[in-house]
Amino acid sequence: MIYEVEHLSFKYSPNGNTVLDDISFSLDKGEVLSILGPNGAGKSTLLGCIIHLLHPQIGEIWLDGKNITGMFPKDIAEIVSFVPQMHTPTFPYTVFNFILMGRASKIGMFERPGKEDIRRTEQVIEEMDLGHIAQIPYTEISGGERQQATIARAVVQDPKVILFDEPTAHLDFGNQLKTLRLIKDMSDRGYAVVFTTHNPDHAILVGGKVGILDRKGRLSIGNADEIITEDRLKKVYNSDLKLVHMKTLGRNVCIYPNL
Numbered sequence: 001m002i003y004e005v006e007h008l009s010f011k012y013s014p015n016g017n018t019v020l021d022d023i024s025f026s027l028d029k030g031e032v033l034s035i036l037g038p039n040g041a042g043k044s045t046l047l048g049c050i051i052h053l054l055h056p057q058i059g060e061i062w063l064d065g066k067n068i069t070g071m072f073p074k075d076i077a078e079i080v081s082f083v084p085q086m087h088t089p090t091f092p093y094t095v096f097n098f099i100l101m102g103r104a105s106k107i108g109m110f111e112r113p114g115k116e117d118i119r120r121t122e123q124v125i126e127e128m129d130l131g132h133i134a135q136i137p138y139t140e141i142s143g144g145e146r147q148q149a150t151i152a153r154a155v156v157q158d159p160k161v162i163l164f165d166e167p168t169a170h171l172d173f174g175n176q177l178k179t180l181r182l183i184k185d186m187s188d189r190g191y192a193v194v195f196t197t198h199n200p201d202h203a204i205l206v207g208g209k210v211g212i213l214d215r216k217g218r219l220s221i222g223n224a225d226e227i228i229t230e231d232r233l234k235k236v237y238n239s240d241l242k243l244v245h246m247k248t249l250g251r252n253v254c255i256y257p258n259l
């Protein structure tokens, strides 16, 4: 197993609310876990815990067989890449250099990127079809292209797991689909992938494991059919959502009621 999370509970302060309550799951190579849940349920907090930026009060997290509490950040970065939510860039690095920065965990503190770092960056740029923007400043590309560049930066790190925090949040429909295809493709290529989303259809489309965090910080986890039920969606989102089976697509879709 790449990840084993056992009975994890987390609070931001000793007298504060329990944000994550007794969460357990495991994830193997080639598996995808999508995490759904209303605003404030604790999705980002959960990602923070599993990359060891936040330290749960209760529970154990095993990463590639090692207890994460004994690992150095550099060792964690060798295994896990984190793609944060899209941010507004400040520095006009070229897209090439921005992606190359993903190699940081492999480069010594006072070293410059070596031939292998450059070769791997060129390879990922080609694989992801980003050659046409490689020499353009990162500040001058579109939101969708920025998202692709951020994903490429995670891929050059050559991790075993990629975590995405709301990868589709600021994208138009076409780029959302492109990103979901990329996530699926990554799991087909053997990466373990975890992503958070506000859209149950995204979890259904990508398949694999689905976890829904409720407002009490409890995670229900299983395959999409088991977990994404109309009843659960109604409760979790406190709305009269409908889940409809589309024969032509061969899957369920989640739709809003009339206003």
Ligand code: ADP
Pocket: 012, 019, 037, 038, 039, 040, 041, 042, 043, 044, 045, 046
């Ligand atoms: P989500 O990603 O599902 O929207 P978050 O993980 O961001 O939810 O937040 C979960 C809960 O933790 C919320 O109640 C939020 O207000 C609280 N929270 C988030 N970050 C902090 C923090 N740094 N300090 C205290 N409380 C926080």
